[in-house]
Amino acid sequence: MKINKKLLPYLLLIPTFLVIVIFIYVPAFDAFKMSLYKAGPFGNRQIFVGIKNFQQLFENPAYHEAVIFTVIYIITSVVITIFLSFFMGLLLTKELPGTKIFRTCLFAPYAVSPAIAGTLWTFLLSPVVGYLNYAFVQVFGIQVDWLTSKPYAFFALLFATVWKMMPFNMIFYIGSIQSVPSDLLEAATLDGASNFKKTFKIIFPLVSPITFYLVIMNIATTMFRSFAMIDVMTKGGPGSYTTNMIYKVYLDAFEYHKNGSAAAQSVILFFVMVVVTIIYFRFAERRVHYQ
């Protein structure tokens, strides 16, 4: 019986481990191996090239563009989403009539899959039948090719990404703002603090653990889940304007069948996420106020 008790936790973990090993560790190991080869599409020719795939990527201007776009995309969408959702969270904790209905409606984008979100936004921005496009034309008077012209494709993608990520952040912020002790706010009001000061000197620092968590979650979303939205809305276009690193992996692996290069790119993505997470936890955590 004693032996059973000691072994029991490990036995219970075996199914999970099996799944993780088969679906995550083995493919990851294969990806690392594949990044050292150049292979034909059907795998019948494999030439060992060492780190040549990585060298070629570092010299490839198309890859540099993808990296730069990824960075710009992440920074703008995460910053906008965090501030927008914090603001919405503040409004929705104000005990106004109808907040419950608003919360439900505003949560809807999270329930929709990224591919559907992309399809919805493509439809809304369609130059022929899109409602949002029509509103834009009525207000500003210029017809814009939302998904096929240079700055507007990025804006369209930004709208869709922010729209998709905001509800998730908002729910966390609502919960967190509600847990800010009200006597702190009362004391601040008595001391003559303005609303702005109260928000950014009391509430925002006190919800910083949530902000910390949400920023890293949002970065992960824009790095990886944005693939569906990009594929549906712009296909990485116009040209390669909205191709980020994950979309480039897809293109190289499944459209151009350059398996070695795609595997190298996914290895680079892995290390990027490792580095980002380490730096983030080391430096950003210092600015978090835990209660």
Add this chain to the structure above:
Amino acid sequence: MKKTLFVLFLVFALVGLVYAVDIQFWHAMGGERIEYFENVAKEFEALHPDINVEVQFNGSYRDNLNKTIAAVNSGTPPNVVQVFEIGTQMMIDGGIIVPVQDLMDNDPTFDPGIFLTPITNYYTVDGKLYSIPFNSSTAIMYYNKTMFEEAGLDPDSPPRTFEDFIEVCKALTVKDANGNIEQTGFTWPLHSWFIEQLLAAQNAPLVNNGNGRDGRPTECVINNAAGLTIFEWLNTLAEGGYLINTKFEDWSAARNLFMSQKAGILFDSTSNVASHKANAAENGYELGTCFLPKPADAPSGGAVIGGASLWIIDGNPMDEMEASWEFVKFLNSKEQQMNWHKFTGYFPVTKEAVEGLLFSGFYQEEPDHMTAMMQLLLSVPSKNTAGAICGVFPEMRTIIETKIQEMCNGEITPVKAIDEAAEECTAAIEEYNSIF
């Protein structure tokens, strides 16, 4: 007694199961065509009770190809796969297929002369036919005769040269007070396939080494005189606002623009002629079809076939291989090809099917179905119209489409666009060749 009968029944059923051959047919034809293929499989099984055909629809041509690659790599290959025409070099290099020529040579009952020559010319490399043609198409020009009349143009004489085309588009384009386009002349799916067709119409190659047919291509030669004329023509249309570009390869967006009568002319595949005719009837406009245009002073060429063909995958047992061959022969039988042509618009690939359609009076009633066929049969047979053979076609197409998009957005000149396209395509070809 009942028990004995039941046991006997089980024995026969088992025997039937054991001796029945199961083959898998993977295709990329969606929509109503999914059901169409299920019915075709049932008709085949009725004729061959000892063969079971499992039909699987896998999405687009690319998805179908990726699934096949995964299946081959994992050791469970399908039997018959539909692969798009530009995957020809990739499939040959992959070493995983049985060339159809071998199966044809071993079957004395099969007459290889029944196929239409331009179509077998595409799929024959080094004198060997590798895959069986099945759904072949070419690109044609669809135009809205009603809109032509409204713009004061003759609905029965569509533009045949680039120069006339620009004039027609000018007449069709209507802009409002702010300069926004209300109605435009021309739209197309921004697909490199049309560029390849326009090159072939001028009898010009896409890659060197006889368009890839004399040997592995080492260079992309799109920046020849013919290619430059095409790019400059597109640039003129874009600058004047006479065309609307879609996202890359967005067939449905282009079709929607044409069907909603926002554009007067559409380049599309003949495989959609049936649905275009239905739509024209529904929305009350008259449809016209004609060949693709070319510059007035360019040499005459022809059309390259598009679409896909059927490949037989190696590594399956002998009886499955034979069953696959029977299935593929059935799909190419006269009645099947006639039905497929009427249902879609893809060409019938056999001469007997063409004769059957002609003599039954089908083309008198449906002249638009014949346009693409005529464009193909009136082509000058040459290596340029046989179609380019290259292993990195998907990447080359994206490069060409990107350069066209940048040019039409006014970012680069046509000369720069086409030279950069040729350069980047050549780099991609060299990288592919380094593996072999």
